[in-house]
Amino acid sequence: MTSFSKKISELSERKSKAKEGGGPSAIAKQIAMGKLPARERISQLLDEDSFFEYDLFIEHDARGFGLDGKALAGDGVVIGTGTIHGKPVAIYAQDFTVAGGSLGSMHAKKITKIMDYAMKMRIPLIGINDSGGARIQEGVNALAGYGEIFFRNTQASGVIPQLSVILGPCAGGAVYSPALTDFVFVVDKISKMFITGPEVIKSVLGEEIDMESLGGARVHSEITGNAHFFAHSETECFEQIKTLLDYIPANNSYKCARLEDFHEPKKSYKIEDIVPADPTKPYDVRDVIKALTDNSEFFEVQELWAANIVVGFGRIAGITVGFIANQPLVLAGVLDCDSSDKSARFIRFCDAFNIPIVTIEDMPGYLPGIDQEHSGVIRHGAKLLYAYSEATVPKVTVILRKAYGGGYIAMNSRHLRADFVFAWPIAEIAVMGPDGAANIIFKKEIMEAENPEEMRRIKVEEYKQKFANPYVAAAKGYIDAVISPEETRKYLIHALEISQDKEVKGPEKKHGIPPF
Amino acid sequence: MNDINDFESIQIEESGMVYKTLLTKKAKNRKVWKKPDIQEICSIIPGTVAKLNVREGDEVKKGEEMLEYEAMKMLNIIKAPFDGIVEKIYVKEGDKLAKGDRMLYLKSTSSVPDQV
Numbered sequence: 001m002t003s004f005s006k007k008i009s010e011l012s013e014r015k016s017k018a019k020e021g022g023g024p025s026a027i028a029k030q031i032a033m034g035k036l037p038a039r040e041r042i043s044q045l046l047d048e049d050s051f052f053e054y055d056l057f058i059e060h061d062a063r064g065f066g067l068d069g070k071a072l073a074g075d076g077v078v079i080g081t082g083t084i085h086g087k088p089v090a091i092y093a094q095d096f097t098v099a100g101g102s103l104g105s106m107h108a109k110k111i112t113k114i115m116d117y118a119m120k121m122r123i124p125l126i127g128i129n130d131s132g133g134a135r136i137q138e139g140v141n142a143l144a145g146y147g148e149i150f151f152r153n154t155q156a157s158g159v160i161p162q163l164s165v166i167l168g169p170c171a172g173g174a175v176y177s178p179a180l181t182d183f184v185f186v187v188d189k190i191s192k193m194f195i196t197g198p199e200v201i202k203s204v205l206g207e208e209i210d211m212e213s214l215g216g217a218r219v220h221s222e223i224t225g226n227a228h229f230f231a232h233s234e235t236e237c238f239e240q241i242k243t244l245l246d247y248i249p250a251n252n253s254y255k256c257a258r259l260e261d262f263h264e265p266k267k268s269y270k271i272e273d274i275v276p277a278d279p280t281k282p283y284d285v286r287d288v289i290k291a292l293t294d295n296s297e298f299f300e301v302q303e304l305w306a307a308n309i310v311v312g313f314g315r316i317a318g319i320t321v322g323f324i325a326n327q328p329l330v331l332a333g334v335l336d337c338d339s340s341d342k343s344a345r346f347i348r349f350c351d352a353f354n355i356p357i358v359t360i361e362d363m364p365g366y367l368p369g370i371d372q373e374h375s376g377v378i379r380h381g382a383k384l385l386y387a388y389s390e391a392t393v394p395k396v397t398v399i400l401r402k403a404y405g406g407g408y409i410a411m412n413s414r415h416l417r418a419d420f421v422f423a424w425p426i427a428e429i430a431v432m433g434p435d436g437a438a439n440i441i442f443k444k445e446i447m448e449a450e451n452p453e454e455m456r457r458i459k460v461e462e463y464k465q466k467f468a469n470p471y472v473a474a475a476k477g478y479i480d481a482v483i484s485p486e487e488t489r490k491y492l493i494h495a496l497e498i499s500q501d502k503e504v505k506g507p508e509k510k511h512g513i514p515p516f
Numbered sequence: 517m518n519d520i521n522d523f524e525s526i527q528i529e530e531s532g533m534v535y536k537t538l539l540t541k542k543a544k545n546r547k548v549w550k551k552p553d554i555q556e557i558c559s560i561i562p563g564t565v566a567k568l569n570v571r572e573g574d575e576v577k578k579g580e581e582m583l584e585y586e587a588m589k590m591l592n593i594i595k596a597p598f599d600g601i602v603e604k605i606y607v608k609e610g611d612k613l614a615k616g617d618r619m620l621y622l623k624s625t626s627s628v629p630d631q632v
Binding site (some may be wrong): 168204207209213279280281282328331332334364365367368369371402433434 | 549560563587590592593615
């Protein structure tokens with residue numbers, strides 16, 4: 001054997017040893033928990049044989065507490081680059097089989113290294129989280145590691161897409177990296193996120209709760225809004241990631257390429273049959289979106305949280321679009337704290353990554369109620385106004401039925417600089433619903449009438465005739481065109497095509513101060 | 517300045533560290549968490565019960581329309597989230613409800629689903 005080939009066989013020995021992770025029994029335990037090993041996850045997510053791993057031979061530098069001389073393969077994290085559907089990505093995956101995926105200083109250095117690469121190469125970053133948290137033995141060095149990650153997450157925000165995939169526990173300080181990124185993926189029964197766990201809660205407050213009810217995948221998908229995509233298995237989760245990456249550009253200096261080949265919406269979605277003319281009748285606004293998108297495809301974001309507003313991606317004549325749509329099926333489609341939060345964040349993502357926004361409007365206004373007021377609906381609602389006003393990507397609004405009051409202004413109105421506003425003939429654009437408005441404007445007439453109920457009915461009808469239509473707004477130029485439902489896609493295609501090179505410039509500033 | 521007597525003790529971590537501090541109004545009024553019973557069907561929005569389609573003792577299948585609930589100018593249909601028997605109805609037609617008010621108790625006929 002020549003010395004060169006000897007060295008090569010030594011290399012492959014070292015490699016396979018390092019790739020053993022925490023060893024066969026730890027890997028068996030990982031699989032028994034329904035979880036895949038770190039490298040297996042990467043290979044399932046990335047294109048076949050596209051993964052190149054770096055820092056395989058990293059060693060931890062913990063001193064004392066029995067860690068000296070103890071080998072931790074790759075220090076519990078795998079980093080590298082590869083491709084998904086041919087497009088480059090940077091990725092890290094924590095390896096729970098090695099010291100519980102705990103984060104020490106070298107572990108953190110690997111993560112920050114791949115983050116720096118992602119930023120330098122301007123490619124999306126994917127982080128797979130599966131870690132018990134800070135490596136206590138490394139003390140403040142572990143905390144420093146988290147801080148370095150958070151800082152980079154913030155610097156990268158709006159420059160490259162950042163995706164966090166929670167495939168195991170993610171507790172304490174560790175939760176804040178995902179929270180700073182653009183999209184968080186969770187898997188039922190596998191993902192757990194919380195700041196303090198059930199045991200601490202029990203000992204401090206005496207309240208008992210299991211891990212799943214405290215911070216399981218469903219909780220973060222339905223209640224907290226921390227997660228954006230919910231899957232039943234890791235495989236389903238990886239498919240969601242691939243689909244998302246198909247819709248978004250690699251960085252903020254690109255626009256999504258327009259697809260040359262596209263299909264018309266499916267015949268089964270007939271736009272004129274979806275929306276009932278009676279404004280009190282609910283329907284699923286996602287059907288309207290599917291009646292407008294290529295091949296009736298719509299990729300929904302945060303489907304289970306604040307479902308009274310629908311956000312997600314689709315394409316119109318090959319152009320990638322971010323949709324924001326009121327959902328009459330849920331909570332009558334009102335705006336409230338959570339739906340404002342959800343849509344404002346989505347708008348800012350689209351704006352940062354040059355994705356045009358299409359707003360589908362049908363909402364009765366902001367939700368009244370003490371709990372809403374006391375939860376700060378003013379502060380949260382303002383986020384939506386801010387996000388729409390600030391966004392400079394092409395912005396198109398279609399008003400289907402109700403556009404009342406503050407909600408009318410908030411939902412990408414002309415006044416917040418929508419580029420195009422279209423309305424259907426059944427649209428009601430008014431300061432408030434006919435009943436409420438008539439009761440105020442004609443209060444005196446109604447009170448003084450011989451038959452107040454009859455007078456109220458007449459006045460409500462009068463108000464409906466005069467104001468609950470799109471023509472008052474059209475007469476002022478607040479909407480650009482009143483269109484029939486079947487014309488909607490045609491109008492959207494044209495609006496998106498002509499605004500491809502839209503350019504507007506706001507005033508010089510360091511940054512705005514959105515009502516966080 | 518606040519009097520020292522206003523200070524209360526809170527424990528931040530399991531480590532047993534206890535701090536003397538002022539509590540916010542929100543912290544004082546904190547409600548103890550209870551695992552929600554998903555068989556209790558509550559209103560999720562303030563509104564008015566427009567029509568009851570079920571009576572106590574009725575057996576309903578998942579997806580069956582139980583009541584019509586008018587809220588925010590919309591007639592919302594409340595459907596059965598799982599198979600069950602309507603054990604108790606807390607409301608009648610015309611009742612105005614706040615968010616979170618009980619509407620009815622749907623006793624699940626299979627094992628109680630963990631999530632809907």
